[in-house]
Amino acid sequence: MGACVEPTQFAGLEPGSAQLLLATDVLRRANSSPLCGCGFPAASSPAEKADDVLGHGDEEDDEHHDWHEDLYGLRNLHLGVEPPVHDPRDEGTADAWVERSPSLVRLTGKHPFNGEPPLSRLMEHGFVTPGPLHYVRNHGAVPRGFWATWTVEVTGLVRRPARLTMDELVGSFPALELPVTLACSSGRRKEQNMARQTLGFNWGPGAVSTSVWRGARLRDVLLRRCGGVERGALYVCFEGAEDLPGGGGTKYGTSISLERAMDPTMDVMLAYMQNGGPLLPDHGFPVRLIVPGCTAGRMVKWLRRIVVSTTESDNYYHYRDNRFFPSHVDVELAEAEGWWYKPEYVINEMNINSVITTPGHGDILPINATTTQSAYTVKGFAYSGESCM
Template structure:
């Protein structure tokens, strides 16, 4: 039983499967800007490999000419400059259950809003390690197109060479999460962290990196993580005709709905935050854009999309450098938001949609982006507005 040594998990995680472990972050933890480690969603395709001594774990880099160079995790720490970034990981299946409910059945784990979490990741730059291993990172050989990551259990994926060597791409080889050693479920002792890309590319339990003219040949690169048109069915799919998902599209979700009575505000913590003089609903949630794009706006509707109001973007990530500067494309982490809706304006459903700095928006319904794998489910999130 390869799962017998899997780690213990926090019972507050919402469990979709145990062998392998697939567990999502509960709504109560989606409200903290940095997700507590034990509430960070877990998406494992197989078992958790056992590595006893992290420092002596060996990473092999294979260059394009086939030459190999080895580094232990201790070597990486010693030899290279350490970097930390605050980045959100989102599974391409996040919110798949919403697509299924609104449209038709999809293949895959039926995640709600919690296949997404944020951490402070610390490690060394992939670019620096590739350069040390002998790759010309300023001007890689024209034939080199991809960098493959191979995990200890057999999982693998790849990213385009341009992202891997980009000075502003911030791809890290990570050994620490929120200031603690990387937990076993999240890749101990070493994982790739590819910010702005779908989390499937951030390979855990990293053993080997291969510089190549080809994408990873894994099913997770060549098959599962792709989107096809709404008419395409699984049986008739020619997988090679769609590109692997890399950067993720703009996403947002509502994670808390609090009904607040104006006359009860005196004893409410919300009274200190808002000066509410009428019965209201306070909505909270997250918004996230891929590719380092910034979230520029979050719109909330109290009446299923007829009228809209502006959510306030929270600033929690600012002191963590999480947003980069407005000029660059290095907003690697989500923005949390809050909106106050007067009770009188509420009818039918609340909806949320976010806009990124390329003015990409979320589709209003799921049908136009329905795909049988249920990937990239990012239509407006709608939740019931009736008080319970």
């Protein structure tokens, strides 16, 4: 996500430095990760890997001193952010133990929790969104995971099935760290519902957030720990830990193509850190999937199981979420004619989008002899997915 605001996260840059940078270029210029000192191994990047292959890894970077060591401003990211608290509306639910930011706009009443930050707060913090203000999409209660006992099973068409502990995931694979924007496929649904009511609730334009994620590449897990995949494998399926009502009772699950999972340029990762600390409960603690460029519905939280398969996931939510039908298709027609299973209506890549935040909705801009003599700054943000520039 790019925001047309003062780049507070980059205040440490030397005067004259470019303000808009590719994440890989930023990482190439750094000698150390912005998350160093947190007890996890130093992170690598695709750019660093390319430098090693090309024989550039030992070259001195003359421009290194132009960059502040805290590249994403994580040290000061939480300044001015209210600490998460227990919300009285969660009392008596399975989420009573979860602390949340009081600034999030609650969209689904009592339970499950779904919320987004006000646009003013999203813009205030610029490129990287503080964890407590990151939008939340939950289908049910938040699983209560524990680092010491959590495992991720890897099975299916792999040569060596495995069960990874969190310590193994952190210690056995090179750490990758990238800023990745997540956006809900249903973002701005409120505007759609104003024209014609849909199945979903009223997401506004704030269902988009960017965090600095750290984790192990899925590719490394499949190659190094599992010895690669068997012939005929085409998809990688993922399953979370939450117990959900859909389809008569199931976990949340989905899949991506094996081609995407194994492509070293796609940076698909099993993330265990967000903005310099452990994942927050609402965002998948202790581990979740991150698929840069994809809609967030493909990024399974509270990850428990990975299955390499010849077919895509048959999970209820894989087919019933992240679909966009023509306007004449209602629920009855979708059921009768099998629209849920038509691949041309699936949402995989994150759609291009843009939002004007200043002037705000309902603002009135007077036009008179005084106002026409001065400039008015229009502000907002835009983002895109895999295939859009």
